[in-house]
Amino acid sequence: MAVEERIEQSPERAAEPSGTPDVRLERVTKRFDDVVAVDDLSLEIERGSFFALLGPSGCGKTTTLRMIGGFEEPSAGVIYLGDHEVSGTPPYKRDVNTVFQSYALFPHLSIFENVAFGLRRKGTRGGNLKGKVEEMLDLVQLSGYGRRKPRQLSGGQQQRVALARALVNSPRVLLLDEPLGALDLKLRKEMQLFIKRLQHDVGITFIHVTHDQEEAMTMADRIAVMNRGKIEQLGGPDDLYERPQTAFVAGFLGISNLLTGEVSGRDTVRLGDGTTIRVRADALDGRSGRVAVGIRPEKIRPDDQDPNALQGVVRERAYIGVSTQYIVETRYGNVTVVVLNDRPGSIPHSPGDHLTLSWDPEATFILDPMEEPA
Amino acid sequence: METRGTRIGLGVATVAVIAFLWLPLLLIMAYAFNSSTIQSWPISGFTLHWFREAWHDPEVRRSVELSLKVGLAATAIALVLGTAAAAAIYRFRFFGREAVSFLLLLPIALPGIITGMALNSFFNFGGVQLSMWTIVAGHATFCVVIVYNNVLARLRRSSPSLIEASMDLGADGWQTFRWVIWPALSTALVAGGLLAFALSFDEVIVTTFTAGAQTTLPIVNAIVFVVILATVIPVTIAQRLTGDTGVLRRGAAASKAAAAATGGGAV
Known part of the structure; x- marks a missing residue:
């Protein structure tokens, strides 16, 4: 499938010099009252990569993701998408889309309308809209499901709708917030490979949050292992496994x-x-x-x-x-x-x-x- | 697992309670068609005379018109205040939140006569002339609760990430309200409104007719018949609305229970 052609680059994105990281966090800190969730974190995520934020619950990985998505604002530090600083930009103006942990499909809308939601907000209408939505449903192997309601679909299918709904907007970055947590083991393994293949096909930067080291290693090109709001180690799955630099990383990955x-x-x-x-x-x-x-x-x-x-x-x-x-x-x-x-x-x-x-x-x-x- | 014995016992108890609630109503509804002026069983003959009489009785007409007006006004007030209150309680943590929530719920727990007396002395104290609007205010106290409860229940079982998902997909605040929050709340609002109206409508009748209890004219039966229909129908619709087109399938049972609980007070 020549999927790359389907995903149109926005002109602004195409104009950036190659090598500009898609996401850059500069000394980002997030405090909730007196709890420091993310502590002076700096990070660059290469364009087109599959990046995982891995760590135990409470390590700050989800908060980091939510700050990139615009659902939380950093207490200190700066976040860039490409070469744009996005601090203070609301989620609906950011060139990122999210696959939520609970999928968050709109229950009153059909599968087609769920996927069309983002395009409609941007004013896409008629045949163009229909074509894009159907292509995307095809890509996630759900053609023919457009008229159903979310509750008529299985967990794995809902998960794929959530992916389609986000990807149809061809965002700069796709954020995945523990998207496989609710699935059983066998389906989770299948979805891991499916999402990895999908990322390879569409070429969009994926940032995946998980506490499952095997999942992170299966899917991601690069993994940041987080602990207590900081990155313990960043590298490829083999780096982290074969050459852990801290006892935490050694213990967390196997x-x-x-x-x-x-x-x-x-x-x-x-x-x-x-x-x-x-x-x-x-x-x-x-x-x-x-x-x-x-x-x-x-x-x-x-x-x-x-x-x-x-x-x-x-x-x-x-x-x-x-x-x-x-x-x-x-x-x-x-x-x-x-x-x-x-x-x-x-x-x-x-x-x-x-x-x-x-x-x-x-x-x-x-x-x-x-x-x-x- | 319940045994066969408990199942039968529960079945008998359920039928007994339903019979206790509904048999007197069914009896009055049957008397509405009684050709005799004496209420005795079995009814002596079938007639629509009392309906005609009630329709042409100017006093009854005025009562019904007033009931309609009061019901609609109280429902309108309840929809606005109830929704606003539910949104505030759901969305924000503020000082006195629990107290406000409790005060909102109190009017359905209080006997109507207490609310009535309290409001009456308040109006007297404040020098407010009793009018249709004072009745509306009185009814609004318990109608607000119905809407508040329905909307709050709906908000609580809607996933908060729906709003985030909408914003994530490029919808600003207004668009999120228009395309996500409103569709999720609309059936709860209609259901709450119908229940509130039903509650208000029969409250007036009860008040009016308990006041004139000594003249048990058979036209009362005809009126009661109409009033029962006017309350049962909206309650049934409300229950269907909250049960079937609810936001989440698994929330339907809870909402039915809530509708039944509030509906029980109205009938």
């Missing part, structure tokens, strides 16, 4: 094993009992003193094939289907190991078994030692 020790060389860390393990030199980055060495569970092998090795005893085992998870007790505490079940036959290790664990130094990351993963 499980990680942390071993505390003293830096003893360019790429070595000595653990409490004198065992020296090798780590990635660029991860250590000239640090000295105490550090925490992090290893993801699936990077650890239940054998001695890799340079770093630890002895332990299997304490617990959980069969997950695609993989088996072991909790192994070592001298440095419990270590979680995930082994892919890629061979036919029985699961090789049982509770009580003695095991050698090993991992590649390249698979490690380094954190400050005092923090505990959230």
